[in-house]
Amino acid sequence: MISDTTKTAADVTEASAEHDLKSAAKAVKSSAKDVYDSVSDEVGHYADDANNRIRDLTQRAKGSLDEAKGRINDAKNRLNGQINEKPLPSAAIALGLGVVLGLLLASPRRRY
Numbered sequence: 001m002i003s004d005t006t007k008t009a010a011d012v013t014e015a016s017a018e019h020d021l022k023s024a025a026k027a028v029k030s031s032a033k034d035v036y037d038s039v040s041d042e043v044g045h046y047a048d049d050a051n052n053r054i055r056d057l058t059q060r061a062k063g064s065l066d067e068a069k070g071r072i073n074d075a076k077n078r079l080n081g082q083i084n085e086k087p088l089p090s091a092a093i094a095l096g097l098g099v100v101l102g103l104l105l106a107s108p109r110r111r112y
Helices: 004-085 087-105
Strands: none
Touching: 004 087
């Protein structure tokens, strides 16, 4: 049979081991939280940087699009002005382009 001293020693050892395990678990949990917080901060900085870059690129793209729209409108206005000033040559050019495009787009059997 086990003596009372041995039982007491086993109980003390068990309590000590349980205390050590709880302390180690708390330390691991605290360390994991610190790592999580650190990684979250880093990821947050990268996300903020990416958002700023996307915002900048979006603004630049909008500026380029607005500039292109302006150029297209200017070209359209100049073309309309030239058509109004010289309607017959404009019609002849349009007819010629239509014939050329029609020949290019026609099936090979219908070309000639």
